[in-house]
Amino acid sequence: MTTPLAIENLSMRFGAVTVLPDVSFEVAPGECFGLVGESGSGKSTILLCVSMLLSGWEGRIAIGGRAVRDMSLMERCRSLQMVFQDPYGSLHPRQSVRAALSEPVRIHRLGDVDARLEQVMTDVGLPVSFLDRYPHQLSGGQRQRVAIARALILEPSILLLDEPTSALDVSVQAEILNLLQRLRAEKGFTCLMVSHDLAVVDYMCDRFAVMQHGEITEILPRSAILPNAATHPYARQLIDASIAYENAM
């Protein structure tokens, strides 16, 4: 099986500031790969580069062996989707759920709009009657479910998640994470997920990369978290701090 997502020597700069000097990693089929690290270490930037929302990067990013730069816009959109951090900002305030979800179906001329909308609403655990609601009539968790539905309606093979639960309340976080786990098992997509929270990474991710100043210091399996098997000092420090915090709670 080809590697679903491979990033080789990715570098990105904003003007004179180099945000990502040289990043390389691969994500295995069906895996959920985490990105953790301090604020400003370039985690979101990696997702923006992969999704081509930022296009000024250098290096090579390949999805299923095909370079994203060579893919047509339509092909890229159907192989890769993203869920944003803030469900309050990622849904158009004047579009009903129906409008937001039918847009991708229309753009890609998939047909069967109503059946697809009903299917995807059921998939993310929302009643079909919510299709006629507007974002301000939904709770934060419900909005994030709509955002996930919008990402999944094109049946992508890669889902990019930028702190999908950090804007939500703890109990709602768990629901969304459970939903993502269930959908991943059902649909078999591969995840690249940014998170601040090692507990979330522990729950969701098979492997994760610890980032500092735009560089990947270490790539660790999930099992390395509790015994703190990290070798790089920064990664050790991050995991220690997180475990201490969990214990203090």
Added chain:
Amino acid sequence: MTMIPTETGHAPARPRLPRALVPLANILGFLWRSPTSAFGLIVLGLLIAMALLGPVLAPYDPYAQDLQATLQAPSAAHWFGTDELGRDILSRLLFGAAITLRIIFLVTIVVGPIGMAVGTVAGYFGGRVDTVLMRVTDIFLSFPSLILSLAFVAALGPSLNNAIIAISLTAWPPIARLARAETLTFRKADYISAARLQGASPARIIWKSIVPMCLPSVVIRLTLNMATVILTAAGLGFLGLGAQPPMPEWGAMIATGRRYMIDSWWLVTFPGIAILLVSLAFNLLGDGLRDALDPKQMNRR
């Protein structure tokens, strides 16, 4: 995880038209509840009624001269008096309403789309497109609108239609500026990124995501601008560059009436009040719309 039975999804779809009219009804209801914007609504309603029913309601032919009865003061026969050619001023005012409405309507459908298109395209693409479009806008903005309209009408020849074209040419730049400023505030928003990730073309993003966000403030601005448009049209009519005699345009009526103003106050007073009321009504409506056009208001049901 509990699954919601799919049967609920097969409920018959609600009819489309009423759903589209819900926001409109909400806005009107909201405007009606505040006294000032209700006044604006009433005057606008009266203007439309006058324009539609003017020919039926008018007691006299607005063009019929009666040289036996020139400059008559308001009386039972001529409620608002007669002008220097003996024409009934009330009838002329009623027929003038249609002209004013036509100016408002044509200017709106020209200025709104042009301003919106220029502003959203400049704001969304940014960079060189933005620079070019905004410099063009600046050139138009740098002339006082009445002077620019004067120049256009002088070049095109005085007539009502040319006045409308001239006013439109000078009225779109502020709308474009506004639409651009609005676009800039949310072009980096996540929902625009999400639309791009879904493969939407720039045209589609501008039309489906950006225009709905700019629409309320553009509508408010257009409504507030209508006061200026009416005054400019009246000003052009007054200077003899807009509607041509014997058309009963309100500004032109004031222009011809001013020679007799000292002795016959009614010649300028009634058209003046009409212009004042209509432009005031648009100002108040614009203010009311500012409160009414808030997404939570619009979609409430």
